[in-house]
Amino acid sequence: MTDALWFDPAEMLIGGRWLRASDTLPLGNPSDGTTLAEIPRGQSRDIDAAVAAADQALRGEWGRMTALERGRVLARIGQAVLDRVEELATLEALDVGKPLKQARADAVALARYCEFYAGAADKLHGETIPYLDGYTVLTLRQPHGVTGHIVPWNYPMQIIGRSVGAALAMGNACVLKPAEEACLTALAFARIARDAGLPDGALNVVPGIGAEAGAALTAHPGVHHISFTGSVRTGQLVQEAAARNVIPVTLELGGKSPQIVFEDADLDAALPFLVNAGIQNAGQTCSAASRILVHRSLHDDVVARMAARYHALRVGPALDDLDVGPLISARQRELVEGFLAKAEDLTVAAQGQVVGDGGHYVAPTLLTGATPDHPLAQAEIFGPVQVVLPFETEAEAIAIANGTDYGLVAGVWTRDGARQMRMARDLKAGQVFVNNYGAGGGVELPFGGVGKSGHGREKGFEALYGFSQLKTVAVHHG
Numbered sequence: 001m002t003d004a005l006w007f008d009p010a011e012m013l014i015g016g017r018w019l020r021a022s023d024t025l026p027l028g029n030p031s032d033g034t035t036l037a038e039i040p041r042g043q044s045r046d047i048d049a050a051v052a053a054a055d056q057a058l059r060g061e062w063g064r065m066t067a068l069e070r071g072r073v074l075a076r077i078g079q080a081v082l083d084r085v086e087e088l089a090t091l092e093a094l095d096v097g098k099p100l101k102q103a104r105a106d107a108v109a110l111a112r113y114c115e116f117y118a119g120a121a122d123k124l125h126g127e128t129i130p131y132l133d134g135y136t137v138l139t140l141r142q143p144h145g146v147t148g149h150i151v152p153w154n155y156p157m158q159i160i161g162r163s164v165g166a167a168l169a170m171g172n173a174c175v176l177k178p179a180e181e182a183c184l185t186a187l188a189f190a191r192i193a194r195d196a197g198l199p200d201g202a203l204n205v206v207p208g209i210g211a212e213a214g215a216a217l218t219a220h221p222g223v224h225h226i227s228f229t230g231s232v233r234t235g236q237l238v239q240e241a242a243a244r245n246v247i248p249v250t251l252e253l254g255g256k257s258p259q260i261v262f263e264d265a266d267l268d269a270a271l272p273f274l275v276n277a278g279i280q281n282a283g284q285t286c287s288a289a290s291r292i293l294v295h296r297s298l299h300d301d302v303v304a305r306m307a308a309r310y311h312a313l314r315v316g317p318a319l320d321d322l323d324v325g326p327l328i329s330a331r332q333r334e335l336v337e338g339f340l341a342k343a344e345d346l347t348v349a350a351q352g353q354v355v356g357d358g359g360h361y362v363a364p365t366l367l368t369g370a371t372p373d374h375p376l377a378q379a380e381i382f383g384p385v386q387v388v389l390p391f392e393t394e395a396e397a398i399a400i401a402n403g404t405d406y407g408l409v410a411g412v413w414t415r416d417g418a419r420q421m422r423m424a425r426d427l428k429a430g431q432v433f434v435n436n437y438g439a440g441g442g443v444e445l446p447f448g449g450v451g452k453s454g455h456g457r458e459k460g461f462e463a464l465y466g467f468s469q470l471k472t473v474a475v476h477h478g
């Protein structure tokens, strides 16, 4: 077990108690292929216990807290996370394989979500509605109850921050099922939150396999809302299970996001965003800009300038803090290599350099020569692979950008203000960035997709509506 572990990762948190599951799973280190630790292999009975503990919390100390008090607890958790950024970043780097500086940014974002939702906890309220004579009608904003949170392996800290943070702010009690490939920071966060005063049962963490603990959580009749981030296929299963219990579900299922470079773009400003948004976290980012659409007049220039950056990229172990780390698993590397094998008809404009050894490394690859309907320009690859596609007109750019099953994020680079507004209106995406792409992290910015990218919005104030429900009270007083 690594020295970075300051707790026993084989324990899960249920109702304020750290417990062992009947079985464990090995947790891989993507940087060298070794085993980092054994983690709990939660079963449906553990999920039952966690849901019961969350329900109990709603009827106990947690459920009785005012919005102000919940905010104060979240504020303390945010500060405690900030105090431990380095420890959390090291765990995330080891577990996910992302370079330390990216893991550090994720830990700071986790703190920022806690801070944001701490401040927001007592800011959302109901209304009064003019109605019939002799009536007063008001709306109450109330928690759903027990919320299930199924988190993937690519950004555990950020995704926990945005979904658990908002759910707790609104007074829900959470059952969190982190991914079997990466769950150390979920367990660390739960310890930090408890030490900061989060009451027993308000947050329960049960690691395990998706088809076991994950499926048990989504099917559980005691769960009142599910927040899921991951693949389209699993998202469909989650929505089917939620439909059987008739509960709301938020799905964030990834994308094939474009950045569009018009002929009047400020290329010096665009270049870092074009490349970083493709290779950050080794491309394993739902909002990765995996398609770069470039006006034909600039195509060769942009490709040459991106290629120069690609040639300088170094890929190696997370703790060496290079530009790019390994992929999460051998399976993910095989998936990405499978896509690259389908790129024989394309041109490899540039590749980065793998200096690491023994881990799940893939050289970042910049591809040209694809048509918009090429498999590599359509599928979410979830690896460090970008495809450059030329276009002639604004209408063609929109058609290509909107021409996939997804619609998560889009970026537009142009100095033309009217065009900026037309693109913002016409792009099929939950977020459109103009002359930036994901700048500032976006804790405050509502986030989610259209089409196969999912539905519902997390992040920002908007998430608080999703994690609560409205009750209308009509009082007849004459």
Ligand code: NAD
Residues within 6 Å of the ligand: 150, 151, 152, 153, 154, 177, 178, 179, 180, 208, 209, 210, 211, 213, 214, 215, 216, 218, 229, 230, 231, 232, 234, 235, 237, 238, 252, 253, 254, 255, 285, 286, 335, 380, 381, 382
């Ligand atoms: P996945 O969707 O299977 O896993 C995501 C989470 O869902 C994990 O916690 C997993 O344990 C859980 N899960 C799996 N099966 C479940 C089930 N039947 N019921 C409930 N929960 C279940 O994703 P994956 O297999 O880890 O990755 C496969 C592909 O998904 C990737 O190649 C990538 O394209 C995509 N992906 C997208 C995101 C994203 O941020 N949108 C994140 C991870 C993976």
